[in-house]
Amino acid sequence: MPWTIALDLLMAALLAACIVTTIVLDRRLRGLRGDSAQLQQLTHDFREATDRADHGVTGLKVSAQVLQERIDAARSLADDLQFLLERGGSLADRLEADVRAARRPEPRAQPAAPVGAHPSATHPSARSNARAAAPAPRSAAELHLLAAMRAHG
Numbered sequence: 001m002p003w004t005i006a007l008d009l010l011m012a013a014l015l016a017a018c019i020v021t022t023i024v025l026d027r028r029l030r031g032l033r034g035d036s037a038q039l040q041q042l043t044h045d046f047r048e049a050t051d052r053a054d055h056g057v058t059g060l061k062v063s064a065q066v067l068q069e070r071i072d073a074a075r076s077l078a079d080d081l082q083f084l085l086e087r088g089g090s091l092a093d094r095l096e097a098d099v100r101a102a103r104r105p106e107p108r109a110q111p112a113a114p115v116g117a118h119p120s121a122t123h124p125s126a127r128s129n130a131r132a133a134a135p136a137p138r139s140a141a142e143l144h145l146l147a148a149m150r151a152h153g
Contacts, residue, residue: 099145 095145096149099142099149102142103146
């Protein structure tokens with residue numbers, strides 16, 4: 001019989017260990033059930049944050065595309081402006097050269113006719129020289145350009 005008592009004691013000890021392990025396991029499961037609600041809330045919040053981030057990324061992509069289109073348009077306009085500036089500069093240089101070539105020195109003052117002398121009394125060659133020294137008539141555009149150049153120095 002000693003074997004049966006030893007076996008009963010061993011079974012009682014194993015049963016006590018099983019009861020203690022069950023109590024510890026029960027406490028941990030209760031804790032996990034409480035944390036499960038928090039985990040579920042955390043999962044829900046994470047899903048909402050992910051959705052907002054996805055919408056934000058989509059908005060950023062659209063904004064980036066719009067900005068890229070504007071940059072492309074601005075580059076095109078900058079190229080056009082550069083072309084116009086180059087053409088305008090060369091045209092201004094050409095006009096300035098034409099105006100300078102067309103500009104003639106001012107005629108010197110002719111000596112006054114003697115007092116009492118009739119204008120027809122002057123020598124005919126003197127009259128033709130006076131006509132040659134007078135500047136040629138200019139177009140309105142030339143006069144405007146000359147006035148603008150004189151104003152700007």
